[in-house]
Amino acid sequence: MHIDLLNFNIKMKRAQIQIGETIAVLFVFFILIIIGFMFYVKVIKDNIDIEKEEMSQLRSVGISQRIMFLPEIQCSEDNIIIDNCIDILKLDYAQSIMKENEIYYYDLLEFSDVNVVQIYPGEAKWNIYSRKTEDFSSKFVTNVPVSLYDPASRKHGFGVLTIETLFK
């Protein structure tokens, strides 16, 4: 009777040890999965940050392209567009038109600050569009050398189109 009870206790303990072993294995297994998952999330998060940066750069290039090809400021000769050329007479009035219709142009130019700076002859500055945000996470500045054409005097000057784009 005493031996039977002893055998029973030994088997129970062996069974308990086996279950304990299984639980320990599962515990380690899940710990490994959690560590793996955390690593995966970290990698994904880093990739998202890189992608976000690339997207911001792409959008910045897109905005710069749109500004460069705005019929509101571009030079033309019998409706033939002259690349990298800004018409000063158009520019004077485009400033006020774009300020009056800021919401319309926001769809095209988003949060950005667009300036044309004349370098030669003389110095002058036009702020075409300005809509900024305080809580931006990235900022890109694009400088494009442009020819500034004055149709009244039919003379070309030289300037820089500065496009500052901000992204949240």
Add this chain to the structure above:
Amino acid sequence: MINKKAFEIQFNWIFVLVAGAAIILFFTVVVIKQKNVSETSTKATVLKSVEAIITGAGVSTDTTNRIGIPSSDINVDCGRVSIGEVSKQYQNLILFAPSLIKGDKLITQTLAFSTPYRATNLLYITSPQLRYIIIGNSEIAKYINKSMPAELKKEFYKSAPEIKNSNNYRIRFVLFDNIIAFPKALEKLPDSDVTAVKINGDNEKGTAEFYQKQGSSWTLKDTSSYIGKQSLLGAIYSDTFEAYECNMQNVFSRLNLVTKIYVERTKRLMEGAVTGSQIRCNQFYSNALTQLNSILAASSGFSRENINVIAASANSLAGENKNAQIYSCTLIY
């Protein structure tokens, strides 16, 4: 004792079963979540590509591109482009496209909208899987056939042929003479998949009647107008009256803004042309200013009356610009 041993073994199996089920459940949940994330990510990537196309193609005039994308269904609405639940809203989007673009290829075309000065670029996007059937014997029918990219699945007939179903997801008829009898082979297709546009007019201006299949016949949805080849192509690519009107309204809004700038520019040119040989230029600028003001007033809204005004003023303005060129004056546009 045997019963207890059996109980011990059974318990072990139940335990393994529960743990195994938990592990399988965990991985199933992870896989399903990952699948959803991956699908949404693919849709977002395609939408970003479409956005880049809209920006890129929108700034380069007179270009046609064939662009490969992951196979997707792109829905184009008034100021909205969406793929599944991922969408992008635009306030003043000018994009003439069928309401559904299916497949792994996009065909884009860009043309400048000039009246007679460039106001904006018109962007057209469609799928090579969409079938265009052009029927007409007029000069404008031939001209439109030539203007549409060769990469499109387009057929050109001088008179109504026997149309067969070639399993395209949508069919668009472009009719220049009379409305044709509805083809028998297409009767079983869903109503929304077969549409037609009937053009009455020339290269300069005219009307576009929008038809849709209803059972085994055509039903006239509405009639709109076009100005120039560019907006006529817009009426062909847009498969609904609403989409075309919305885009043309956006085109007119832009025309209005650009015209304001040309009005002020011409005033400044007039102020500068007061001495010597420039006096003759002053007359051209004065006439041009009248036409520009007329375009400015008519571009406040897209309507047939305004189109007639703009078309007439655009012709006169082109004449004044030509005169300015002949007399070596600064050009108006």
